[in-house]
Amino acid sequence: MSTNANYSTIAIDGLWKNNPALVQLLGLCPLLAVSNTLINGLGLGIATTMVLVGSNISVSFVRHWIPKEIRIPVFVMMIASFVTNTQLLMNAFTYELYLVLGIFIPLIVTNCTIIGRAEAFASKNPIIPSFVDGITQGIGFSVVLVLLGAVRELLGQGTLFYGAHQLLGDWAKVLTIQVYEVEQSFLFAILPPGAFIALGLFIALKNMIDKKLAERQSTANLINYQQSTPK
Amino acid sequence: MMLSSSPYKKSSHSVSQLMQLVIFATIPGAIALFYFFGWGVWFNLIVCCSVAYASEWLIVKLRNRDPKKVLSDYSALLTAVLLALALPPLAPWWVATIGTLFAIVFAKHLYGGLGYNPFNPAMTGYVLLLISFPMAMTTWLPPQSIAAQAPDFISSLQLFFSGSDSQGNTLNYYTLNADGFTMATPLDEIKTSFSMGYVFDEIKNKPIFGDWQNVGWQWVNLAFLAGGLFLIVKKAISWHIPVSFLAAIYITSFLAHGYDPQLNPAPMIHLLSGATMLGAFFIATDPVSATTTNKGRIIFGAAIGFIVVMIRNYGGYPDAIAFAVLIMNMAAPLIDHYTQPKVYGSQELK
Numbered sequence: 001m002s003t004n005a006n007y008s009t010i011a012i013d014g015l016w017k018n019n020p021a022l023v024q025l026l027g028l029c030p031l032l033a034v035s036n037t038l039i040n041g042l043g044l045g046i047a048t049t050m051v052l053v054g055s056n057i058s059v060s061f062v063r064h065w066i067p068k069e070i071r072i073p074v075f076v077m078m079i080a081s082f083v084t085n086t087q088l089l090m091n092a093f094t095y096e097l098y099l100v101l102g103i104f105i106p107l108i109v110t111n112c113t114i115i116g117r118a119e120a121f122a123s124k125n126p127i128i129p130s131f132v133d134g135i136t137q138g139i140g141f142s143v144v145l146v147l148l149g150a151v152r153e154l155l156g157q158g159t160l161f162y163g164a165h166q167l168l169g170d171w172a173k174v175l176t177i178q179v180y181e182v183e184q185s186f187l188f189a190i191l192p193p194g195a196f197i198a199l200g201l202f203i204a205l206k207n208m209i210d211k212k213l214a215e216r217q218s219t220a221n222l223i224n225y226q227q228s229t230p231k
Numbered sequence: 232m233m234l235s236s237s238p239y240k241k242s243s244h245s246v247s248q249l250m251q252l253v254i255f256a257t258i259p260g261a262i263a264l265f266y267f268f269g270w271g272v273w274f275n276l277i278v279c280c281s282v283a284y285a286s287e288w289l290i291v292k293l294r295n296r297d298p299k300k301v302l303s304d305y306s307a308l309l310t311a312v313l314l315a316l317a318l319p320p321l322a323p324w325w326v327a328t329i330g331t332l333f334a335i336v337f338a339k340h341l342y343g344g345l346g347y348n349p350f351n352p353a354m355t356g357y358v359l360l361l362i363s364f365p366m367a368m369t370t371w372l373p374p375q376s377i378a379a380q381a382p383d384f385i386s387s388l389q390l391f392f393s394g395s396d397s398q399g400n401t402l403n404y405y406t407l408n409a410d411g412f413t414m415a416t417p418l419d420e421i422k423t424s425f426s427m428g429y430v431f432d433e434i435k436n437k438p439i440f441g442d443w444q445n446v447g448w449q450w451v452n453l454a455f456l457a458g459g460l461f462l463i464v465k466k467a468i469s470w471h472i473p474v475s476f477l478a479a480i481y482i483t484s485f486l487a488h489g490y491d492p493q494l495n496p497a498p499m500i501h502l503l504s505g506a507t508m509l510g511a512f513f514i515a516t517d518p519v520s521a522t523t524t525n526k527g528r529i530i531f532g533a534a535i536g537f538i539v540v541m542i543r544n545y546g547g548y549p550d551a552i553a554f555a556v557l558i559m560n561m562a563a564p565l566i567d568h569y570t571q572p573k574v575y576g577s578q579e580l581k
Contacts, residue, residue, distance in 0.1 A: 183323070183394070188363035197337065 007132050014136030021144035021199070022206050026112040030104045031145060032195040036156065039163045041149025043097045045142025047086045047105060049135065052114050054082040056134030059122040066123070075118045076109065083108045097166035113141055144202065151198050155189035158182040246345070249518075250305035252467045254312055256458035257513060261316060263454035267374040267447035270387040271320025275327050276312060282331040283311035290340040306345045310334050313353035313513055317506055317553070318360070319371045321382070321390050321402055326367050330356035350560045351520045354553040361553065369549070370402055371416045374447030377438050380405060417445040417504045418549035421496050430493035440500075449503040459512025468516040471528035476511045477502065479536025487544055495544050510539070510552035520560045527563075527570040535559050 334356030386396035487495035542551030
């Protein structure tokens with residue numbers, strides 16, 4: 001790869017064209033398990049993004065000195081140290097959210113997105129593109145996590161931003177919106193099967209938008225072609 | 232060009248005729264449910280059928296197909312009818328609505344529509360509801376003959392749509408029996424009593440079990456049995472699945488009951504309670520999601536019966552037709568693969 005990689009290409013890749021959750025389908029375990037409320041999704045999204053940025057930068061930094069044969073264990077060690085940092089930070093500053101997310105914070109180590117980006121991108125690219133890649137892939141992942149959490153929370157218990165104080169401090173309790181009252185919460189949306197179906201619908205929606213864009217592109221090309229060719 | 236293999240025998244029923252026949256055959260069961268459990272079954276039927284039609288029309292439009300053609304095969308109506316008959320009467324209207332929507336849109340059309348759905352749509356909707364709304368899905372009215380007070384038509388309508396009638400009574404009020412105890416279905420009663428340490432001899436003296444098997448439920452099941460026999464006589468379904476299903480329920484529960492009569496209900500209770508007959512003749516026989524070879528059908532039915540008794544006796548849920556059918560739907564392609572009849576004239580490879 002060339003060293004002056006195009007940053008906007010990297011960004012579009014991470015946010016849309018090669019989105020870790022919608023296209024690569026990586027890191028599904030935390031994605032499906034934790035996205036039961038918007039705030040849980042946001043919390044895990046931020047934690048994952050932090051780890052992703054840290055691991056991408058450091059892997060890129062040491063990429064010339066790691067022997068090819070043992071690169072995966074080395075990457076995992078580096079990711080694990082960032083996860084430990086994140087976990088300690090969450091323990092210190094967002095303790096309630098730390099309790100809610102529980103095992104899924106240490107499990108960020110096993111999130112395939114992170115090792116995937118380290119292997120596929122950071123180990124072959126300089127630090128700045130790796131940083132851009134890490135942050136856009138992380139944001140792409142987080143956005144899906146937040147949207148999924150919002151949809152499931154809305155369907156499941158009729159609220160939005162439930163538990164916002166866990167992430168933002170006590171003032172944020174006012175953020176919780178009761179969109180509609182539910183007699184009995186719709187457990188299916190809160191349980192993992194709801195996450196599978198909602199993610200499937202998201203992927204379908206993305207494919208539909210891509211198809212529409214491609215159609216528009218091809219008609220535009222056709223019109224350009226017709227205009228440029230003399231009759 | 233369409234190519235089909237011999238023999239060129241005309242099938243005796245078109246899809247829409249078959250579906251209509253099955254819908255007609257549920258009438259005795261629906262009437263029995265109405266007789267014992269009141270108006271709720273009609274409300275459920277009306278809501279499920281109208282939601283099924285509306286949602287199928289919408290999703291077929293979205294898929295750029297001709298809604299008239301798809302709707303005229305009555306398959307959505309049959310799904311709605313089966314779901315409505317499985318729902319507790321007087322479960323709130325939105326339960327029926329959500330279940331039907333999910334059955335038609337997700338379980339049927341997202342997989343490609345009639346003929347492509349690997350899972351029985353009605354049971355998929357039912358399981359969604361059972362997992363999502365355990366309270367609403369397990370609150371059955373007691374059979375009217377032993378209920379302390381049965382809601383009349385107006386109260387039923389109010390309970391169905393708003394959750395309480397004009398006297399302010401909720402559904403729970405009507406589930407009490409003359410002694411002030413909450414009544415449940417026989418299978419619920421068995422499950423909770425066993426967990427409280429009762430043995431079967433004590434349980435079967437409870438009022439819900441009556442003089443012969445259960446109160447009400449045995450007639451509901453016999454009515455579905457009658458409808459099912461009609462379908463077999465009319466050749467709408469083959470006998471393999473119901474017979475092997477019921478035989479497996481009988482044998483499995485007989486062995487369990489024989490092994491420990493105090494901790495396992497008697498076979499006749501299994502056969503004549505819950506959704507046994509509805510499941511045997513109307514649900515497990517769904518031509519799309521069941522196996523298609525005769526040998527496969529026997530295995531399929533027997534496995535469902537076995538799983539039903541296992542879950543009823545040892546699992547967490549009182550009834551298990553829906554779970555058992557869905558589990559075996561997953562296995563149906565595999566069973567079909569291994570039970571292909573030999574092509575005439577072919578030889579075993581040495």
